[in-house]
Amino acid sequence: MTLALARNIRREPVIAAPPAPRLRLPEGWSLPALVVAVALLLGGLPFFRLAAAAFAPGWQFAPGEAFVEMASRAAMTATWHTLETASLSALGALLVGGIVALALGVTDVRGKRPLAFAFVFSMMIAPQVAALAFLSLLAPNSPILSLIGLAPPPGTPNPLLGRGGIILVMALHHAPLVAITLWTGLRSIPQSLVEAAQMEGATPATITTRIVIPVLRPQIIAAGLIAFVAGVGNFGIPALLGLPVNYLTLPTLIYRRLSSFGPSSLGETAALAVLVGVVAALGIVAAALAARNQRGKVEIERSLEPYWLLGPARPFVAAGLWLLLALKLGLPLLALLSEALTPALGVPLSWQTLTFDKFTEVLFRQAVTMRAFRNSLIFAGSAALILAILAIVFAYGLERRLGRFRRAVELMIELPYALPGIVLAIACILIFLKPLPLIGVSIYGTPFIILFAYLARFLPLALKAPVAAMAQIEAHHEDAAKLDGANLPQMLRFIVAPILAPAAAVSALMVFLVAFNELTVSALLWSSGTETLGVVLFSLKEAGLAGEAAAVAISACVVILVVMLALDLIGRYRQHNILPWRI
Template sequence: MLLVPLGRLALTGLAPGGVPDAGPLIEALGAGSTRRALVNSLVSAGASSVLATLAGGLIALAIGLTDIRGRGVLTFLVLLPMMIPPHVTAIAWIQATGPASPLLLLLGLAPAPGSENPLYSAGGVIALLSVQNTGLTFLVVRTGLRALPRDMSEAARVFGAGPGRMLSRVVLPLVAPSLIAALALAFVSGLGNFGIPALLGIPARFTTLPVLIWRRLTSFGPGMLPDVAVLAVIIGAVALLAVLAQRRAQARAGVSLTGAPQPALALRLGGARPFAEAALWAWVAATLALPLAALVSTALVPAYGVRLSADTATLESFREVLFVQEAPLRAFANSTLLAGVAAALLAATAVLAGYFASRPARLPRAVAGGLSTLADLAYAIPGLVISIAMILVFLRPLPVLGVSLYGTGGIILAAYLTAFMAIALKPVAAAYARLDPALDDAARTSGAGFSRRMRRILGPLTAPAAASGAILVFLTAYNEVTVSALLWSTGNETIGTAIFNYEDSGATPLAAAMSVITVLATLCLMLLLDRLGRRAPPGVVPWRD
């Protein structure tokens, strides 16, 4: 799932015919379309990652270190846009800002007919990528804040440091590695994002590398695989360089801490608290309430551009999606099944890999460490690149078995296992790092075999972390479109591809209706998990303390 696809992709791009040849790579970099797409990708990913890190970091500091009221609800709402598919975010904002927006027409705020949507631009792509990735950076920085020992901040306060000085001299230097990680994750996420640049960038002729790959492969078919493999190698190399730069920067900014993590400070904001709370709720309204209201209003009109009123409001689009057309229901079933199976398999794999990575034996530890490194690399590589690697591996029937995965749900599942393995591994590896090895050694001394130790001791102790990783894998895979954009086929549609195809074909009310249903399903699932998390061990639900 990791070594073979990534290796095949590298060989196809760098050694066509099995002989190393830099010619195709040099030719691709010399093409004007490739250079423009590469520059656009770097600009959009770089600018959006800086903005997302600033926004997410400020929100994390406000919620994590002050006496803001309603922190639990705010945390949930800030993270919710991260769980909404990027192309749904793009569709929602297009319908909230364009001259044909039913919501703006209802409010009498629509621009003049025929005017261009301001989001169809490089700035629009950067803005929506920033909104999409703010939840991710917030989660990373918030996790770093929760891991800080409280005694340093308390010592600074005892010596008379005010909130501003304590923040600049104590808190920010200690969370610098988390800020760097958030910046790198936002950059990689923006670099590989397909939905937002496709829906906003194509009308503005602002083409990024993932969109260029998609257009060439969908226009010319599998015959373009060698050419797009070269483009995939380029974008994969950029992502890898970003990860290496992150690790180098974190190593320089890292600070050794003593003491266990403790409850974070709750700095009193005094008279500034109402203004801080108003700013946070305004962010939630602007990034969540406004686009969702636009989606709902578009789903309720018979055609895009019709003014919403009591006479024009209709549920026909919802009826069409839920009861008439077969593709949407298949997409919901396929996404639920594929995401669920991927989450379960990766959780089990993470428990096993985490165990061997924590053992002193050299060979098992080296193998597990190699798996973790490959998983990090696969996560850093954009999903569209993973899709191309899967096509290269599974286009022909499997040896011996004679079964082809191409054109089936199996190839999408394989791509999910590759792309999201790191999400499942990280929390489990952290859980094993906190376990005392004496527990496993005592069980071995008492004669317990490997399966019994896993079932009775290690499995239960790492189950909360494995469940947390599985939840994140499921929510990520359930709503994605980037990985499956090149792998779906009739009968194997996913939620993301079904919505994208509706919007791409001009069936905007149907796309809006299915998007509303998807958002409601995601919200209900997160609320159910949040409720179950009240009785579950700490750490099972990622957004709960």
């Protein structure tokens, strides 16, 4: 008995002492922490630093100097010019964009896809390219207007210089923003509303004025406010059309201050940047409120389909839309091309005078323009690639892990994209002018400051398609991966990434489109060796080398067109509403 008991005792396992209690973090904390940290770095930090520089110089709260700068005569004049040009151009964009949106959205006009593609392409080319194209079209001895005898006489100022030209070109340039917003609104109108009106004998004109436009009212208001915000932050058009005649808006005033006084004027420019941000923020908040009023009003079973059958007027409507595109896009680019293909200003284009010397000069001979093409490709391509990877991680984190904190993080991410680029540029200078902590190195004046600004500005654009795709993915894929023992990195790599990769690729190409010709941010962040295409084009125009600037602009437009065509080809096999021109 004693021996058996001893054997049983020896077989019992030895129980170790319990380990000391440790602090355990919630499971899955790392991904939300990463998303919040990156959002703070790219969205929160720049604007916190900007506000601190404006209202707490030297980290001592003293807002008096900022308010004095904001109330100065120069700032007040520039603010009025900004509000004037942004408001009037928004009204023009609303008129042009609204007509195009309704014509392509509710009628049976032919050629909708190429019309929409060309209309959006006119917005994808850089604002400074649009301004340069219109300047070439209406310049004295314009080769295009000379053919019909309407060219201004030699020696007369270009009629687009100043307030009127800025308003006109910005209105035409921002009209596609309005059309894209209204196309989204049209897709939210149920077809049953139109069918009920048709059963009552309503004509297409009555349906449009009594049903469609009233239902679209929140989107119309939001579209106008979006065009207003775009006008507030636009730098390229006021710079080319306003600076030569000393018509300054807030972005061009900031540029002139920094160009004249350098980093010593950062306190003043920070206050002006805050003023730009406040003006733009008012428009953004108003647009968000207008859009929110429309949510959840109707139950959609079938989206709106074209109900206006044009009949014999069909070819005339199509001709009118193509004529609008010719005036908005075709003739200005043709004038720009003519200027790039002639040997000197004022020489008429013919087979005898046609030359490709300016293209050869800017693409193969001039070191600065060749470097600008390379830099723009590298900056835009790197930003697109990094953001495509980040977008996959962020889309999963926002949709699955952040819960009630999601909206706050999204607002922080959207801040650099919503506010004017000139505000972000000033914030980046303030952050990176001094050496970074720990490493003791400053990235101011290096390519990395431009890359950081691109990442901050275009992250919201890169997130749109992946977040939409992530919302449609059922959670059972992830549950199965967890049952198989997959950890978070493995699940992201083998489950989530392959599903989101097509949407992330489309978003990356959209980022490349916008970043390739970007000027508003890089105009203040470039240094010798980091020039971008937008900066070089602006510099060539200021130096009087209009032909070389035209050659750079046409070459950049070709790159944008090729990327858009590639996107359109990819979009045929993806979701219908990923690309803005696929209505």
